[in-house]
Amino acid sequence: MSKKPADLIPAPEARHLPPNFITEVIDADLQSARHPHIVTRFPPEPNGYAHLGHAFASYLDFMTAQDYGGVCHLRLDDTNPEGETQEYADSIIRDMQWLGWDTSRLFYASDYYEQLYGYAETLIQKGLAYVESVSGDEMARLRGTVDQPGTPSPYRERGVEENLDLFRRMRAGEFKTGEHALRAKIDLASPNFKLRDPVLYRILHASHYRTGDKWCIYPMYDFAHPISDAIEGITHSMCSLEFVDNRAIYDWLMENLFPARETGKTPPHQYEFGRRSLEYTVVSKRKLRRLVSEGVVSGWDDPRMPTISAQRRRGVTPEAIRAFASQISVSRTNRTVDIAIFENAVRDDLNVRTPRVMAVTNPLKVTVLNLDEERTLRLPYWPPDVRRDSEGLVPLPSGERVPPEEAVREVPLTRELVIEREDFNANPPKGFKRLTPGGTVRLRGAGIIRCDEVVTGADGEVQELRVTLLGEEAKASGVIHWVSATRGVSAEFRLFDRLFSVPEPDAEAQQFDPEQPGHEDESQPLDTDFMHFLNPHSLVVTRGLVEPSVTRAPEGTRYQFERQGYFWRDPVDSREDALVFNRIITLKDTWAKRADTTETRAEGKPKPAAEKKPEKARVEAAPTRPALTPEQEATFALLRAKGVSDNDANLLARDALLATYLEGANEALFGALAPWVVNELATPLREGRNRVTPEQLAALLKLLAEGSISVRIARDVLAQAQESGEAPASIVERQGLRVVSDEGQLRAAIQGVLDANPGKVEEYRAGRKGLMGLFTGQVMRATNGKADPKVVARLLGEMLG
RNA sequence: UGGGGCGUCGUCUAAGGGCAGGACGUCAGACUUUGAAUCUGAUCAUCAAGGUUCGAAUCCUUGCGCCCCAGCCA
Numbered sequence A: 001m002s003k004k005p006a007d008l009i010p011a012p013e014a015r016h017l018p019p020n021f022i023t024e025v026i027d028a029d030l031q032s033a034r035h036p037h038i039v040t041r042f043p044p045e046p047n048g049y050a051h052l053g054h055a056f057a058s059y060l061d062f063m064t065a066q067d068y069g070g071v072c073h074l075r076l077d078d079t080n081p082e083g084e085t086q087e088y089a090d091s092i093i094r095d096m097q098w099l100g101w102d103t104s105r106l107f108y109a110s111d112y113y114e115q116l117y118g119y120a121e122t123l124i125q126k127g128l129a130y131v132e133s134v135s136g137d138e139m140a141r142l143r144g145t146v147d148q149p150g151t152p153s154p155y156r157e158r159g160v161e162e163n164l165d166l167f168r169r170m171r172a173g174e175f176k177t178g179e180h181a182l183r184a185k186i187d188l189a190s191p192n193f194k195l196r197d198p199v200l201y202r203i204l205h206a207s208h209y210r211t212g213d214k215w216c217i218y219p220m221y222d223f224a225h226p227i228s229d230a231i232e233g234i235t236h237s238m239c240s241l242e243f244v245d246n247r248a249i250y251d252w253l254m255e256n257l258f259p260a261r262e263t264g265k266t267p268p269h270q271y272e273f274g275r276r277s278l279e280y281t282v283v284s285k286r287k288l289r290r291l292v293s294e295g296v297v298s299g300w301d302d303p304r305m306p307t308i309s310a311q312r313r314r315g316v317t318p319e320a321i322r323a324f325a326s327q328i329s330v331s332r333t334n335r336t337v338d339i340a341i342f343e344n345a346v347r348d349d350l351n352v353r354t355p356r357v358m359a360v361t362n363p364l365k366v367t368v369l370n371l372d373e374e375r376t377l378r379l380p381y382w383p384p385d386v387r388r389d390s391e392g393l394v395p396l397p398s399g400e401r402v403p404p405e406e407a408v409r410e411v412p413l414t415r416e417l418v419i420e421r422e423d424f425n426a427n428p429p430k431g432f433k434r435l436t437p438g439g440t441v442r443l444r445g446a447g448i449i450r451c452d453e454v455v456t457g458a459d460g461e462v463q464e465l466r467v468t469l470l471g472e473e474a475k476a477s478g479v480i481h482w483v484s485a486t487r488g489v490s491a492e493f494r495l496f497d498r499l500f501s502v503p504e505p506d507a508e509a510q511q512f513d514p515e516q517p518g519h520e521d522e523s524q525p526l527d528t529d530f531m532h533f534l535n536p537h538s539l540v541v542t543r544g545l546v547e548p549s550v551t552r553a554p555e556g557t558r559y560q561f562e563r564q565g566y567f568w569r570d571p572v573d574s575r576e577d578a579l580v581f582n583r584i585i586t587l588k589d590t591w592a593k594r595a596d597t598t599e600t601r602a603e604g605k606p607k608p609a610a611e612k613k614p615e616k617a618r619v620e621a622a623p624t625r626p627a628l629t630p631e632q633e634a635t636f637a638l639l640r641a642k643g644v645s646d647n648d649a650n651l652l653a654r655d656a657l658l659a660t661y662l663e664g665a666n667e668a669l670f671g672a673l674a675p676w677v678v679n680e681l682a683t684p685l686r687e688g689r690n691r692v693t694p695e696q697l698a699a700l701l702k703l704l705a706e707g708s709i710s711v712r713i714a715r716d717v718l719a720q721a722q723e724s725g726e727a728p729a730s731i732v733e734r735q736g737l738r739v740v741s742d743e744g745q746l747r748a749a750i751q752g753v754l755d756a757n758p759g760k761v762e763e764y765r766a767g768r769k770g771l772m773g774l775f776t777g778q779v780m781r782a783t784n785g786k787a788d789p790k791v792v793a794r795l796l797g798e799m800l801g
Numbered sequence B: 001u002g003g004g005g006c007g008u009c010g011u012c013u014a015a016g017g018g019c020a021g022g023a024c025g026u027c028a029g030a031c032u033u034u035g036a037a038u039c040u041g042a043u044c045a046u047c048a049a050g051g052u053u054c055g056a057a058u059c060c061u062u063g064c065g066c067c068c069c070a071g072c073c074a
Helices: A021-031 A052-067 A086-099 A109-125 A136-142 A160-172 A221-232 A247-257 A285-293 A308-314 A318-328 A339-351 A384-389 A505-511 A548-552 A590-602 A630-641 A646-654 A656-663 A667-686 A694-706 A711-724 A728-734 A743-756 A758-765 A769-782 A789-800
Strands: A039-042 A071-076 A106-108 A129-132 A181-184 A199-203 A217-219 A236-240 A269-273 A276-278 A335-337 A363-368 A375-380 A408-413 A416-420 A440-443 A447-456 A462-469 A482-484 A489-496 A539-546 A558-561 A565-569 A579-586
Touching: A021 A052, A021 A236, A021 A269, A039 A052, A039 A221, A039 A236, A052 A071, A052 A086, A052 A236, A052 A276, A052 A308, A052 A318, A071 A086, A071 A109, A071 A221, A086 A308, A086 A318, A106 A109, A109 A129, A109 A160, A109 A181, A109 A199, A109 A217, A109 A221, A109 A247, A129 A160, A160 A199, A199 A221, A221 A247, A247 A269, A308 A318, A308 A579, A318 A339, A335 A339, A339 A558, A339 A565, A339 A579, A408 A482, A408 A548, A482 A539, A489 A548, A539 A548, A630 A646, A646 A656, A646 A667, A656 A667, A667 A694, A667 A711, A694 A711, A694 A728, A711 A728, A743 A758, A743 A769, A743 A789, A758 A769, A758 A789, A769 A789
Parallel strands: A039 A071, A071 A106, A236 A269, A276 A335, A363 A462, A489 A579
Antiparallel strands: A129 A181, A181 A199, A199 A217, A363 A416, A375 A408, A416 A482, A440 A447, A447 A462, A489 A539, A558 A565, A565 A579
16 A cells, blocks of 8 residues: 555556657656656647547556555536537546546546635735736737836726725626636746736636536636646646647646645646547548538538547547557657558557458449359358467357357358459459459459450440359459348448548648748649548448348457448447448458559659759858847957867857856866866756866866876766866866776777677677667776776777677 | 756657668659559758777767746646
């Protein structure tokens, strides 16, 4: 029970989430026992359906907590009554459960309204908040601009009592919407706009989906969110990058309302991560709402939408979505992820969980001339590789696990069949492996047929194929799927494709901004709207046949229809007597891809090559430096005269802090000291934690000049000195540090390293010269950093031949 | 223009002074009664220029590029 916090740090192999910049912080916080355990939260606003972006963020929040044996709260961040509904809240909760998250810790920001109000009064009483009474427009004007500080409104200096009175009357409903607002009193001149007295509360006479008309003032995100975190005891609060600036308010509130010295608890802290968007889609709630409201899609759960509920209806599994979230990983950069990574996660998941059956989505009639009697085939549900890897039992569609040889279904083979229309071609392109007039092909599981006759209709369209079933000695290069025309079951197929025809509909839309006309294609309509890039073929509906076995499978069974893709019955529209199958995703199709690329190539559209950064020539090869003021110019000249390098002198001239430090030393030593001040001391100096005096530095460099220590040693010692405050030279003496350049000694050390890495030595000799760094590093380590690297490099070169 | 964040294969990411690694994609081959899966191999990257160092993706400097911030949205 009373585990030490540090014990909660999971071993690398026990983590679901690969180590990242956030887990690094958590590790440190646990190590130092800053927090006894980890509590995270996922705070969606219920003003739309959750989408893949939420899946990613929730994965991060829930999985991080799980990895550390902590908990994650699901918190509906419902502080804006406009647009928030119970339906959205319910859908988000359902989606989170479906993803597999433990939603037993369910919270609503709206449950904190009373507490939040109390904290607002506290702020007022501390003189840290005031009631603003100018209009919104006026407030925006007074906020200033990027190079103009804000100016205080006449109400900024209202007294505590007046503020309290006004705020209470705001709550009581004495004012109209927008008439007043509560603002934090922070800093109107801050370069961070978020700190220019942010609004904490606004008056809004609107009904809230949970609190009804109880409130007519509502807290803003910047106020409600940090306090909700503190109330719930959140330790690590993760949000996306656009909130970086808001962190200043977060910290301000923690400092003023939840300081550790009063609560005895480390307050929560905010960490930001990069958003992930996906190619060929949009994930802005506003835009998704528009797709729904304009009827471009049938609803939030239209299987082409990137929402969780749409993906669920489409047939994608939660495991696949989690695998995707894990694969795209977390970093501090906004990224647009290649759709192929998502598709791979979906296919990879379905490949091992779906039995194989046959269906024809676009039928072409085939009559087998030499087959009069119906036969019943017993065909395996699983391909050889899955059977092989199953180690014993494989599942039936019912879920029952049986030996592979029993995992079969009965497939009727009749005189009249259907095959896929595109599996027959009267004028086959080169490399076509399917059926052609007079050609042969294998019918999956049934044998090889030869096409003897092609029946064409008046319109020239192929109506029927008449074929002969051949013996097993016949040859065929291709295999196609089929279904009995008489025993197959009619079904509707919904073939989904990407909703947008371009990878980044948002970015593309901007390219056609009429304000900045593109210079590429005048014929393109000047449509700024992402809607312009909708893929007209994102939904294709066909009728065809499925083999009868699938009607006996439980609902929710996912299949691979061989050679076509993964399908399942649409959970909304499919009925027993009117089957509707959603295509979850196609199989990878290198044949179609080949046809595709040769086609575009023929049209002469060599996509990437042309974009070769033409005008960005190497004109400004010379390093450009900011111009020096006359004063700096003088310093520069002086330093140059004292033997300081051009580069260092320039930097020192512009950085008074560093120059002042250097001036504390003997002028004769400027040349020697300058590079060390610039490269080693600059950071500690700027951060105000430098503990090495110019004299001490000079003393150390004297040892270096004498050749008794190496640069490496000097640098290490300097770092130690910054930590301990001890004089570097005395550290050298106390630790007996002395450069080792004795060849015999070094040869022995090198030989040791070489002997320990025979494989690497071989690789090096085979030409992998990059390994030199590895060897050098190991020798340095073996000698505790004392070896003279220059000598080591020379000897290493010799000894490795 | 002020402040902030960020730049590593085509895409996502690892290495935080010492082997630029992995995944996806792509290409080639093997296997194949799914043009799938599987297996093998290959291709491919540190934004740029200077500096420090035996050694820089990593530290220092300058430049370039992208993103966010002036809602009483979140």
